[in-house]
Amino acid sequence: MDFPYLTTVIFLPVVAVVIIALLPQPKPKVIKFISALFTLAAFALSLVVFYLFDRSPGAIGQMQFVEKVPWISAINAFYHLGVDGLSLSLVVLTTLLGFLAVLVSWKIELRPREYFIWLLILETSLLGVFCSLDLVLFFLFWEVELVPMYFLISIWGTGRREYSAIKYVVYTLIGSALMLGGILVIYFTTGSLNMLELADLAPMTAVIPFAGIFFLLLFAFAVKLPVIPLHTWLPDAHTDAPTAVSVILAGVLLKMGGYGMIRLCVTIFPNVAVTCAPLLVILAVVNVLYGAAVTLRQKDLKRLIAYSSISHMGYVLLGIFALSQVSLVGATLQMFSHGIITGLLFALVGLVYDKSHERNLDRLGGLARQMPVIAVVFSVGGLAALGLPSTSGFAAEFITFVGCFTSTVVEGIRLYTILGVLGVVITAGYILWMLQRVFYSEPLEKFNGVPDADNVEKLCIFSFVAAIMAIGLYPAILTDVIRLGIMPIIKLIGS
């Protein structure tokens, strides 16, 4: 058997957890270095996987780096891992943000040992979700993610942190319960939990109509994405979570929703997806415009970024249910791009708040003089969020728009796409307004002596910028991989 790349990537953070747990009375610095080292190793290894990934035409539709070991033979469950173009891009995103989240947490002083343990477990559970090819394994990782999230928000959060943590958990659990129902129906109908086989088992009859299973699964993913009106956990959780958790939450967790929609809903039930697409596309446009409109009213810097995520994830939903080759590639690229852009913005909001102790836009202002580096990087992140060409935001949104506009599957998609494009104008409005409120106009005296980013923080935010620019200037880095995963899915819709 080959080297188990995926298992190693997934469990490297857990190795760090074991080491941190076993060390007697470790110094906070040591904990941080161990966490950084192992998450960096996971990132490096995921880049190796990305490099070794077979991009030849023969690899289309093939899972690569597959590991399959019998696990619970009674229910025919396997420890079954593998990546295709779709999941690989998200694995790289997760390991990148996992490492950067450790850097973001460099100043954590409250119970650092537990904090980093939970953060590392969180990374493992996310990687597991994206690599699992067995429904039970998938569900297991999906649920494990809740535990660290709950503790991270409720212990290290701010504001109404217990309320937000519970709200997050309850929302997700309701979604998970319905998803479990869907998985059980699938299992009892087909006797298989293999996500790859299920795509080939389309002509069968189940206890409840296919559409029912589709919506059971979709609900869980719609909560995560989030789709309006299931979104109200998001602003609370994002706002009250500690910075690094906001980064992971916006950067990776939301993508579980988009990933699940493509991997399960669309792949297993292509026909249902085609039937329901008009409804979901309308919801997507509502997400984009409504999200952007509400964003424009926010007074809290962190909440503003949180609401902007709702608007941006609308493009993912739009891309997925336009159901064309290009639109799905665009949606996947948008997931990656939103991950690094919003991750950066949350990291920066954290920096601004840590240094100025202020998040209210009415009381901020003129910080460009006091923190020039943060101001520049915040501007770059903001411009990427509003889809300025040469940033990943433009590449992803543009490919999504082109894919949606040329889609032949959904009736009236061109009108909806144009409405979605209109969201770009509102985005420019709230991003520029926000930048102006925080950084421009005369410097305020109360912020005199507020420091700029230090070296660890600079390393962290510059890494984000490098990723944003690299994908923006040459999106083929990712699209060449993503399309390999998308092509077989589109074939299902065609047939």
Added chain:
Amino acid sequence: MPHQVPWLIWLSPMFSFIIISLILRPFFNHHPKLSGYTTIAAIGISCFLSFWVLIEVLKAPGHRLEIPDIQWVVIEDGISIHLGLIVDALTAVMLIVVSVVSLLIQIYSQGYMHGDPGYPRYYAFMSLFTGFMLGLVMADNLVFLFLFWEGVGLCSYLLIGFWFHRPAAANAAKKAFIVTRLGDFGFLAAILFLFYHTGTFDIERLHSLAIAGTLAGTTLTWAALGIFSGAAGKSAQFPLHTWLPDAMEGPTPVSALIHAATMVAAGVFLVARFFPLFEHSKVALTIVAVIGAFTAIFAASMGLVMNDIKRVVAYSTISQLGYMMLGLGVSGVAVGIFHLFNHAFFKALLFLGAGSVNHATGTFDIREMGGLRRVMPWTYITFIIAALSLAGIYPLSGFWSKDEILIYSFKTQPFLFTLALITVFMTAFYIFRVVFVVFGGEYRGTKLAHHSEHKLHESPAVMVIPMVILAFFSAVSGWLNLTGNFGEFLGHGEARGLLEGFFGILGKPLPWLSLIVAGLGIYLAYAMYSTRRISPEAVGRTFVPLYTTLSRKYWFDELYERIFVGKTLVNGLFVGLEAFDTYAVDGSVNGIADKTIATGRALSRVQTGQLQLYGLFIAMGIVAITICFYFFG
């Protein structure tokens, strides 16, 4: 010519941007001058290479060169986007305009920006802008073009807000970006629309499809109008004109380069680039002409009453861009671009003159100036040349291109011709009003005591020399078309002899008409502001409502910002949505949660702890599932 040459033209300033922002600014910040030298060297290279390209294009058959392209994104059965460059006559002309004007303005800026703490930042942004702008005129497909298009918009935003600590500058920057983006929304929609119907982003393929008639009818019209919407945003055409006057908050050389000579002209260039599409849609072409002519007179009318020298010139720019659009609409690429070419020089010069005056007096308010002809002779003479050129006085450059526009509009659109002719009068009046008030009479500056007359001085040589060079171009650039060469190069010209071109035009009635109208405008300005035979105050009192309407800019800022964006959207609809989100969506979720907790308390009584009862429930469940399987399975 190696294929790398055109790429290097736009990459050279990009390298300058990278060097300044990654090396000079962090490590050599105590030598700010280095950033200026780097920028000037980089743009000097671009300028040299642009002339090389021009010579090659002049020699090439069909005036175009083939440059291999680069693969950007390819998705099977979907899209394939390649990035490449078009090098044709239009590109070559624009390269010369952009690189020459930019080079001169960078040299001038060394004097104007001297001692500003943001000096390296200024040059970094100016390099970035020049790179984007040079790329814009060469891009061979819509995606690449859009990238540069937004790039120059970004630089405009950054440079308008260069003094971001001033709220007016920050507001103006934001406004510029958002208003142009509104136009870009139409442009982006047109890109999607064109791709949907043709499956290509390639500009030359779109040209051939339009010429072949494959791309025709309403599809073509809508696409052309979408493109024009982007162009109207960038070129500040009505109704998206409101951002440009506010953009004057940026440093004056920025106004000269971005908001006079190049970026705002990109809209005109865009229409020229897609002219085969417009040409085959009569509706679109007529709309371009009508919007252009209307904007020309509309903006000129506001320029009549402004007291800020830069704002007068800014309204003049909007008005002249309207002329160019009119030229494109009634005749074609050659006429519109010829005016763009000439305008770039004399309008940049007017701004540099305004900057020079500001350098001496510390203000832009013309009421605080006066008598500057004595202390600033170079600025005075060059400003006069530019003003005469703008007013369209024979034989300066503005005359030639404006005259062509008037001739063609007279032939095809008599009504628009009338508007354009009235604009000629207004133009001559407002610019000579500035000339007489700023340079004539005696110095009136009061507010700034330390700027008393004995301290007033001519600007340093580093500022004056670029102005003199631009004055030379402003005088003679129009002569390039005396033999019809320029027009022929752009695909539309009548060959004639040099002397015939220079003097023959005086034998026709129409040029005389426009000269007389312009002369009247100058004379009226002279009578009102130099000899004071007609009192401007009395005129103002006589036409109070008109004066108020003009000086309040027809209330468009209030309409857009206060009524539309403010009251209707941000404080109206969006407040409603936010309330809906907080109370209806989130409120009902929390309501359900409360109900659930209550129900949970009630149901907890069911948990009796009796195993038999639990067993009974389990049995009932199994029966229910079995029945389900029996009926549905």
